Amino acid sequence: MATYAHPEVLVSTDWVAEHLNDTDTIRIVESDEDVLLYETGHIPNAVKIDWVNDLQDQIVRDYIGKQRFAQLCEELGISNDTTVVFYGDKSNWWACYAFWVFRLFGHEKCLLMDGGRKKWVDEGRPLTRERPTFARGSYTAKDPDPSIRAFRDEVLRHIETNRPLVDVRSPAEYRGEVTHMPGYPQEGALRGGHIPGARSIPWSRAANEDGTFKSREELEAIYLQEQGLKPDDDVIAYCRIGERSSHTWFVLTYLLGFDRVRNYDGSWTEWGNLVGVPIEKGAPTPAEAEASA
Amino acid sequence: MTTLDALADELRFADDAMRLEILLDYAGRLPPLPEQYHALRDAGLNRVDECQAPVFLMVDVVDGKVKILADVPEEAPTARSFVALLLEAFNDQPPSVVAEAPPDILHRLGLTGLLGMQRTRGLSAIYQRIKHEVARKAEASR
Structure with a gap:
């Protein structure tokens, strides 16, 4: 079986279990949707990063700046050369x-634990409520990449030049029947649909599972x-x-080896509310279906 | 001062780290759902649709007192803690206590800052469901 393009970035629960105590060089980070889940029990020696409270600026709709990022890393005992292993709930959404x-701010050694929190729990591996403390790291953050x-x-510009856009939401969101995932109505938008020409994947x-x-x-x-899609797209x-x-x-990026993939974090909560931009509704058009066949 | 006011004060005057501690404590105190309701829960009935976790709520008014039964999975501890808090505040109280409870409860509990806007909606839906159902059952039992 062919391996992933960058297999070294993905680690197993076994690997993490073997490296729990390598805290001088490795920092395990839990990142969940639920703000309280880490507190109910987490992988021993794992620290917590919350996507709202730690990674997002509270005033500007943006990520924290590089100074704040460096400070966050130092508080968690992460230095520039620390290997950071991410895991979390919801199939690793927030871990990703x-x-x-972390990659945005140029952190080099990032790993992801395949299967996330659920796999660790389902395998009956140890959890603890003990919040670890580590010696302060030393961090110099780079400008966002x-x-x-x-x-x-x-x-x-991507629309104008017919370059590929990938809409990863549920099919109903893509077609414009709903403006949010089932269960997440707060994150709505004024219009439902997708960015013109986007593929639904x-x-x-x-x-x-x-x-x-x-x-x-x-x-x-x-x-x-x-x-x-092609790896050089x-x-x-x-x-x-x-x-x-x-x-x-x-x-x-890591499993299929594409070298130019960008995440549009403004996503539908920006595009679906933005003045003066086009949207499309409905299923993929026949031309797109043909192109993707 | 109502029970809810007292619970709200405890949370409001805490910092975020203490809030998480308090919520964790509530999450562990949610009474288990009596077995006779498991079939209803497993069939997806009485589910709060706005929550991404399967939150089960059964609201009744018996002899002029509010009776709420609930179940929330352990993987959703924030919703679990919020439901446990509401059960402590509302169970065995007259329906008027629920009717008079403030609409901006998440703000009063100091949770909007902790959770961010993206994570409050499911909890609001739980709260609105309880208020709505208590009003309906109180009306029906009159």
């Missing part, structure tokens, strides 16, 4: 989101053969607020 933010983040004007197609990623062959069958992925598309960004 945190991973992406624009090669993995897309803004709305870049999305407009729900994020969940890349995941197995147990939250692990599908094999290289299965992923290639979906993204390459079925959807017609300039791809922008989006969802509603940028977390599910972080998952797809991870799949395309």
Whole structure:
């Protein structure tokens, strides 16, 4: 079986279990949708990063700046050369989101635990409520890396130049029947639909039932053969607020080896509310279906 | 001062780390759902649709007192803690206590800052469901 394009980035629960105490060089980070889940019990020696309270600026709709990022890392005992292993709930959505933010600020050694929190729990592995403390790290953050983040004007240019956009939301959101995922109505938008020309490839197609990623062959069958994407394509992925598309960004970049994938974190909560931009409604048009056949 | 006011004060005057501690404590105190309701829960009835976690709520008014039964999975501890708090505040109280409870409860509990806007909606839906159902049952039992 072919291995992933960058197999070293994905680690197993076994690997994490073996490295729990390598805290001088490795930091395990839990990142969940639920703000309280880490407190109910987490992998021993894991620290918590919350996507709202830690990674997002509370005033500007944006990520924290590089100074704040460096401070966050130092508080968690993360230095520039620390290997950071991410895991979390919801098939690793927020772990991928945190991973992406770390890459945005140029952190080199980022790993993801395949299967996330659920797999660790289902395997009956140890959890603790003990919050670890580590010696303060020393961190110099880099400026955000624009090669993995897309803004709305870049999305407009993508439409004009017919470059691939991947909508990873549920089919009903894509068609414009609903403006949010079932269960997340707060994250709505004024209009329902998708960015013109975007392919519909729900994020969940890349995941197995147990939250692990599908094999290289299965992923290639979906993204390459079925959807017609090519590893040298300039791809922008989006969802509603940028977390599910972080998952797809991870799949395309590290598992399939695409070298130009950007996450449009403004996503549908920006595009669906933006004045003066076009949207499309309904199922993929026949031309797109043909192109992706 | 109502029970809810007292609980709200405890949370409101805490910092975020203490709030998480308090919520964790509530999450562990949600009474188990009596077995006779498991079939209803498993069939997806009485589910709060706005919540992404399967939150089960059964609201009744018996002899002029509010009776709420609930179940929330352990993987959704925030919703679990909020439901446990509401059960402590409302169970065995007259329906008027629920009717008079403030509409901006999440703000009063200091939870909007902790959760961010994206995570409050499911909890609001739980609260509105309880208020709505208590009013309906109180009216029906009159």
